[in-house]
Amino acid sequence: MRSFSTGSDTHEQRDVLHDREGDPMGGDGIEGLLRDRLLIMVNDRSAIGLLPHIDGNAGGLLLTGVDAASRCRNIRNSYPDTVVAVDYGGHEHRVATVDRPFGYQAADGWHALDFSGLEEVLNGQLANKAAFAVTPTCFIPPDEDGDARVLRAVITQANRLERTDTVVLLPCSYRWLRDESLLHLVEAVRASRHPVALIMQHYKDPLERVGVAEGLRVLCRSCPRLLLWRTDLAAFDALAHGALGTAVGVTAMLRHGMDPRRKGRGWRPYPVVLVRELLKYHRVEVLQNWFTRVDPWTCGCAVCEGAELSRFSESNADVRESQWHNTCELYALHDELISADAGRDRLEWWRQILDDAVARHHLLTSDLGEEVAHPPVLHYWQRASPPAVPMP
Numbered sequence: 001m002r003s004f005s006t007g008s009d010t011h012e013q014r015d016v017l018h019d020r021e022g023d024p025m026g027g028d029g030i031e032g033l034l035r036d037r038l039l040i041m042v043n044d045r046s047a048i049g050l051l052p053h054i055d056g057n058a059g060g061l062l063l064t065g066v067d068a069a070s071r072c073r074n075i076r077n078s079y080p081d082t083v084v085a086v087d088y089g090g091h092e093h094r095v096a097t098v099d100r101p102f103g104y105q106a107a108d109g110w111h112a113l114d115f116s117g118l119e120e121v122l123n124g125q126l127a128n129k130a131a132f133a134v135t136p137t138c139f140i141p142p143d144e145d146g147d148a149r150v151l152r153a154v155i156t157q158a159n160r161l162e163r164t165d166t167v168v169l170l171p172c173s174y175r176w177l178r179d180e181s182l183l184h185l186v187e188a189v190r191a192s193r194h195p196v197a198l199i200m201q202h203y204k205d206p207l208e209r210v211g212v213a214e215g216l217r218v219l220c221r222s223c224p225r226l227l228l229w230r231t232d233l234a235a236f237d238a239l240a241h242g243a244l245g246t247a248v249g250v251t252a253m254l255r256h257g258m259d260p261r262r263k264g265r266g267w268r269p270y271p272v273v274l275v276r277e278l279l280k281y282h283r284v285e286v287l288q289n290w291f292t293r294v295d296p297w298t299c300g301c302a303v304c305e306g307a308e309l310s311r312f313s314e315s316n317a318d319v320r321e322s323q324w325h326n327t328c329e330l331y332a333l334h335d336e337l338i339s340a341d342a343g344r345d346r347l348e349w350w351r352q353i354l355d356d357a358v359a360r361h362h363l364l365t366s367d368l369g370e371e372v373a374h375p376p377v378l379h380y381w382q383r384a385s386p387p388a389v390p391m392p
Contacts, residue, residue: 029164030132030195034227036239036342037083038334039247040327041230041254044071049320050250051075053303053327056082058338060131062229062247064089064254066107069128076129083131087229088121091171091199093260096138098153104136115157122166133166139201139260142175148184151176155188167227168192171199171257174206177215186389189223195244197227201257205377207234213380217241221388230257233279235330237381239337240350248330250323252281271312271322276329278364279357280375284312284322294367301328347385354382 037058042050044065054061060083063072068086075084088104094112096102102113104121113121113136122133135158140150151170158168176185177200189196198219200206207213216234220226220241227245228238232255235246249255252272271284275297287310291297296308303325312318333353340346358378365372 030167031225031244033083033132034167034195034245036338037245038235038330039083039085039229039245040250040330041087041247042250042323043254044068046250046320046323047071047075050324050327051079051082053324053331054082055331055334058334059331060084062087069125069130072125072130073128076131080129085130085132085134085167086125086128087134087169088136090136091139091169091260092258094138095260096140096150096154098149101138101140101150101154101157102136103138115160118157119161122161122163126165133163134197135166135169137169137171139257140170140172140176141259141261142173143181143184146180148181148188151184151188155192159191159193161194163194166194168194168196169199169229170196171230172201173259174200174202174209174212177206177219178209178211182215182218183389186219186222189219189226190391192225195225195227196223197229197247199230199257200228201259203258203262204256205232206256207377207380213237213377214386218386218389221385230254232256232281234377236333236337236350236353240346241385242342250327269316269319270314271319272326273309273312273322274326274329275309276333277357277360279353279378281326284310284314290364290368290372294364299325299329301325301332303328351382354378358382 037060039060039062040050040054041062041064044063044067047061047063063084063086068088072084072086075082090104093105094103094110100112102118104111118135121136125133137154140154154168154170175181202209216238220238220243224242224244226243228235228243229247230249231246232248235248238246272281273284273287274281291308291310296310298306299309300306303321312322337346337349340349358374361372361374
């Protein structure tokens with residue numbers, strides 16, 4: 001079980017700084033708070049069960065859902081040293097416009113925000129004891145006209161905020177990571193006076209789209225105040241390439257953004273298991289198929305304690321337990337990453353992790369006598385890194 005208190009640590013970036021007045025950012029400001037931090041994005045209904053598995057030094061929670069703000073207050077009242085923030089999820093409901101790039105969905109309907117309304121919402125998050133505030137940005141669609149007006153409107157309005165406690169959320173179409181749009185995105189992130197959290201939208205995995213993984217690396221190398229949110233194992237590639245911090249979704253629906261113009265389909269929870277040796281999330285039936293033919297793989301995390309990875313059923317209890325397992329495995333990887341110095345050492349660590357994962361795929365293929373497909377992005381991540389966009 002992980003500690004909820006801030007203990008001593010050899011890594012400065014792992015300190016959660018609180019002063020006597022309860023300021024979660026202390027003297028290092030919001031960038032010091034978020035540097036190398038791995039948040040877990042979770043619906044407010046599931047947050048309490050996940051708490052024992054959150055790293056109290058280098059982790060935290062990013063809450064979504066209708067009761068995210070009140071749940072944030074409850075958690076911070078009980079565990080004041082745990083970093084918790086909220087994403088109201090307006091990007092799931094509305095498309096941003098130049099005039100109204102911010103808004104949120106409430107029980108009484110949609111609230112489009114002017115500048116004073118934006119300030120009020122950010123202050124409300126902090127009143128509910130969020131460790132920092134997050135702009136309720138609406139979805140930023142592809143740049144059809146090549147002028148990036150909506151993207152610039154988000155940054156321009158956020159730059160008017162005379163605050164040091166705020167992250168600007170950019171929930172973008174995956175197409176912003178490609179071609180000329182990427183240059184506009186780099187320019188916008190660099191122009192922000194606040195740290196920027198990117199959410200990449202695609203109805204499946206945005207990194208499977210041509211050019212997106214490369215574009216994300218360029219963005220991370222070009223913008224040291226960038227956070228990657230609502231993502232998956234791409235969090236580690238981002239951190240290795242210079243991202244400030246990350247937030248990984250606890251469910252598949254929270255590991256990529258959504259276009260509010262696309263009608264969603266029904267969804268029910270099911271167990272998806274992070275197999276750390278393969279750097280891949282797998283449906284439990286896939287694991288059960290494999291491990292009836294070869295010796296089952298086990299896991300030594302605090303949740304599994306040596307049990308088989310294929311044990312999970314579709315019961316609600318097992319779905320929750322698989323999420324706890326995934327969280328423990330994410331933090332095990334994260335502990336290794338932040339133990340390596342940023343830059344060359346961290347990149348070398350990540351390349352070794354990737355090489356090991358590809359080798360384990362080959363070994364499992366040999367043991368099963370059938371092809372175990374590699375996630376395509378693993379092959380991209382093994383390539384040399386592209387250069388950053390030069391500063392103007």
